[in-house]
Amino acid sequence: MYKYHDNDTKFIDQRHNQFKKQVTRYFDNELSDDQFRSIRLRNGLYQELHAYMLRVLIPYGSLNSKQLNQLGLIADKYDRGYGHFTTRQNIQFNWIDLSQINSIIADLAKVNMHAIQSSGKTVRNISADPLSGIRKDEVADARPYCELIRQWFTLHPEFSWLPGKFKIAINGSENDEIGIQFNDLGLQLVLNDKHELGFSVYAGGGLGAAPMLAPKIKSFVPEIDILSYIESVLRVYNLYGKRDNDKRLRIKFLVKRLGIEKFHDLVEKDWLSSRDDDEIKLNISKLDKIKKDFIAPIKPITSKNIEQRVDFNYTIWKSNNVSDNKVKGYSIVSVSLTQIGSAPGNIDSDQLRHLSALASKYSLNEVRTTKNQDIVFPYVRNEDLYELWQQLEMFDLSSPHNSTFAHIVSCPGADYCSLAKAVSIPVSKRIQNRFIENGLLFEIGELNLHISGCENSCAHHHVADIGLLGLNKGKEDYYQITLGGRTKNDTKLGKKLGRAIASVDVVDAVEKIVNVYVNNKQQGENFNQLFNRIGIKLFKEAVYA
Amino acid sequence: MLNSKEKTYKLLHIEQWLIEKSGDSNETNGILVRPTDDVESLFVTLKQAPLVAFDFNNFDDGRSYSQVKLLKKRLGYQGEIRALNVHIDHLQFIFRSGIDSYELLPEYKQYNEDYAIDFSICYQAAENNSGLIEQHKFG
Ligand code: SF4
Numbered sequence: 276m277y278k279y280h281d282n283d284t285k286f287i288d289q290r291h292n293q294f295k296k297q298v299t300r301y302f303d304n305e306l307s308d309d310q311f312r313s314i315r316l317r318n319g320l321y322q323e324l325h326a327y328m329l330r331v332l333i334p335y336g337s338l339n340s341k342q343l344n345q346l347g348l349i350a351d352k353y354d355r356g357y358g359h360f361t362t363r364q365n366i367q368f369n370w371i372d373l374s375q376i377n378s379i380i381a382d383l384a385k386v387n388m389h390a391i392q393s394s395g396k397t398v399r400n401i402s403a404d405p406l407s408g409i410r411k412d413e414v415a416d417a418r419p420y421c422e423l424i425r426q427w428f429t430l431h432p433e434f435s436w437l438p439g440k441f442k443i444a445i446n447g448s449e450n451d452e453i454g455i456q457f458n459d460l461g462l463q464l465v466l467n468d469k470h471e472l473g474f475s476v477y478a479g480g481g482l483g484a485a486p487m488l489a490p491k492i493k494s495f496v497p498e499i500d501i502l503s504y505i506e507s508v509l510r511v512y513n514l515y516g517k518r519d520n521d522k523r524l525r526i527k528f529l530v531k532r533l534g535i536e537k538f539h540d541l542v543e544k545d546w547l548s549s550r551d552d553d554e555i556k557l558n559i560s561k562l563d564k565i566k567k568d569f570i571a572p573i574k575p576i577t578s579k580n581i582e583q584r585v586d587f588n589y590t591i592w593k594s595n596n597v598s599d600n601k602v603k604g605y606s607i608v609s610v611s612l613t614q615i616g617s618a619p620g621n622i623d624s625d626q627l628r629h630l631s632a633l634a635s636k637y638s639l640n641e642v643r644t645t646k647n648q649d650i651v652f653p654y655v656r657n658e659d660l661y662e663l664w665q666q667l668e669m670f671d672l673s674s675p676h677n678s679t680f681a682h683i684v685s686c687p688g689a690d691y692c693s694l695a696k697a698v699s700i701p702v703s704k705r706i707q708n709r710f711i712e713n714g715l716l717f718e719i720g721e722l723n724l725h726i727s728g729c730e731n732s733c734a735h736h737h738v739a740d741i742g743l744l745g746l747n748k749g750k751e752d753y754y755q756i757t758l759g760g761r762t763k764n765d766t767k768l769g770k771k772l773g774r775a776i777a778s779v780d781v782v783d784a785v786e787k788i789v790n791v792y793v794n795n796k797q798q799g800e801n802f803n804q805l806f807n808r809i810g811i812k813l814f815k816e817a818v819y820a
Numbered sequence: 821m822l823n824s825k826e827k828t829y830k831l832l833h834i835e836q837w838l839i840e841k842s843g844d845s846n847e848t849n850g851i852l853v854r855p856t857d858d859v860e861s862l863f864v865t866l867k868q869a870p871l872v873a874f875d876f877n878n879f880d881d882g883r884s885y886s887q888v889k890l891l892k893k894r895l896g897y898q899g900e901i902r903a904l905n906v907h908i909d910h911l912q913f914i915f916r917s918g919i920d921s922y923e924l925l926p927e928y929k930q931y932n933e934d935y936a937i938d939f940s941i942c943y944q945a946a947e948n949n950s951g952l953i954e955q956h957k958f959g
Binding site: 282283285286289290293296297309396426429430432434435436437510514545552554555558561 | 886912943
């Protein structure tokens with residue numbers, strides 16, 4: 276993990292002191308609601324239906340034991356004993372009282388955590404694959420680049436007041452596990468013919484109401500020039516992005532309006548005139564130093580003879596939740612936070628503390644959060660697996676659903692979010708329960724379902740096998756179903772099944788869809804392959820018959 | 821940083837400036853750039869302007885920061901750049917963006933510059949980082 280320097284800590288304090296003064300001015304009526312809104316969002320603070328919500332950054336998903344412990348304390352002290360892991364490497368607290376904001380920020384700062392630029396019209400947290408550094412197929416570890424770029428765009432004097440939010444994702448492995456093409460800017464680490472490291476650049480992607488896959492705008496930018504290239508993209512966006520239509524703020528609309536070619540030309544023209552400035556070359560010696568912070572702290576080990584356990588639950592858990600670390604003798608363990616019957620991504624303070632203790636005992640103090648709202652233990656010795664599982668059992672964290680259908684990804688929806696059109700968490704609970712009752716859960720195999728409570732698409736439903744989007748028609752919640760979405764290498768948006776379905780019928784509809792899949796799939800075929808082969812017709816017939 | 825009105829100029833909008841420049845020039849005129857203006861249209865005549873002013877009245881609009889950048893870097897402008905109608909919360913960015921002088925909006929008259937000096941550290945190269953520890957430079 277990135278190791279904070281004194282100056283980093285000082286910077287967080289300075290930002291906090293600044294925000295304190297702004298909060299005071301707001302209470303003294305010296306800042307208007309709109310101005311304060313703009314300022315508080317840049318500090319991660321939202322105003323929701325019943326309370327304020329604070330979104331805390333978890334850069335590239337890494338958390339240490341101390342931080343987990345402190346998050347537990349914060350959940351108890353300021354929230355109702357819960358935190359909510361989001362799909363974008365943040366944790367949110369939903370019941371914040373504005374008068375306590377300063378002491379929460381101070382408590383976060385004690386463990387080098389903060390909410391700077393976790394929201395607002397600015398460069399957001401930069402995401403990387405949470406399995407960075409432990410995957411076998413990596414071109415390079417994305418996290419040191421994320422960290423440097425994140426720092427560079429923190430309170431940047433030119434780019435802190437953009438037309439809209441700006442999300443960057445960097446992928447370092449050959450498979451795109453994080454969906455870089457759904458970000459405003461996606462960077463893929465690549466080697467060119469001369470074996471030099473650099474980035475392919477994708478711009479203008481996004482989910483939300485008008486989902487768009489980011490087109491590639493540049494095949495190769497040398498690593499040393501990446502800051503100037505991103506600056507040029509941001510400059511073009513800052514100057515030409517629309518600001519007068521709230522629904523057209525993101526860079527994807529600019530790319531669409533100008534056309535890829537024109538957009539590319541504007542960026543290129545700016546870049547050619549700025550990239551030779553020595554000041555904005557990437558500082559390679561700083562990068563090398565940061566890289567050292569991220570080296571996996573483990574060496575290959577030959578495990579002793581591991582006793583084979585004949586425990587049915589353990590075996591299922593192991594086959595669904597455990598995979599090999601690239602370092603011999605170690606495993607990667609996923610802990611699913613989508614417990615049956617609880618809200619996806621939610622975690623209570625006891626569980627946070629328990630994870631903290633387990634991380635220090637079994638995973639060298641570190642865990643990672645993922646876009647599927649799981650917690651990953653990256654460095655577990657193979658011989659410790661059984662013991663870890665037993666410990667997880669004690670706190671209800673051993674749910675073996677990691678790659679099963681019960682692992683539903685859901686946004687907070689109308690229960691917590693003021694933008695929501697429909698609920699999402701209760702629907703996911705109903706679906707989970709149905710599939711436990713009908714006994715299909717472990718038969719289905721890998722199949723994913725995502726639910727977003729409105730078109731902002733926080734749960735990324737467009738890229739799920741089965742996507743549900745909440746709509747509101749009169750008094751009742753409705754859900755628009757999409758099928759066949761996909762991330763990884765051939766990213767695809769799901770196809771609309773047909774007219775939206777009322778909440779009372781939506782679980783039946785999902786069950787019918789799953790039945791079509793189970794009844795038609797060939798040996799080893801996943802949902803996406805089946806969908807490509809048979810198309811949407813059978814699904815339509817089953818649901819709307 | 822200058823917070824002064826020592827020299828006053830008559831400010832012309834870009835279109836007006838361009839028309840005037842095609843006739844006789846009046847050395848005391850400056851240019852007022854709005855966020856929607858295209859600064860690159862000033863390419864030919866810019867050098868003659870002693871002052872270019874930018875309007876920061878809209879709290880959320882950051883276009884002027886990039887316009888200033890273009891003016892200095894791409895068009896090589898060396899005269900005075902002034903920020904008008906500045907919100908106090910923008911000063912930290914104004915200081916570092918290559919702007920030479922500013923005028924705060926009247927509602928901030930009880931504040932002085934010290935209010936806006938919150939940071940001793942920065943993470944990126946900028947037109948003016950004086951007095952700041954530049955964290956990006958350390959190896
Ligand atoms: S998708 Fe909509 S309802 Fe769900 S969290 Fe995002 S904004 Fe809120």
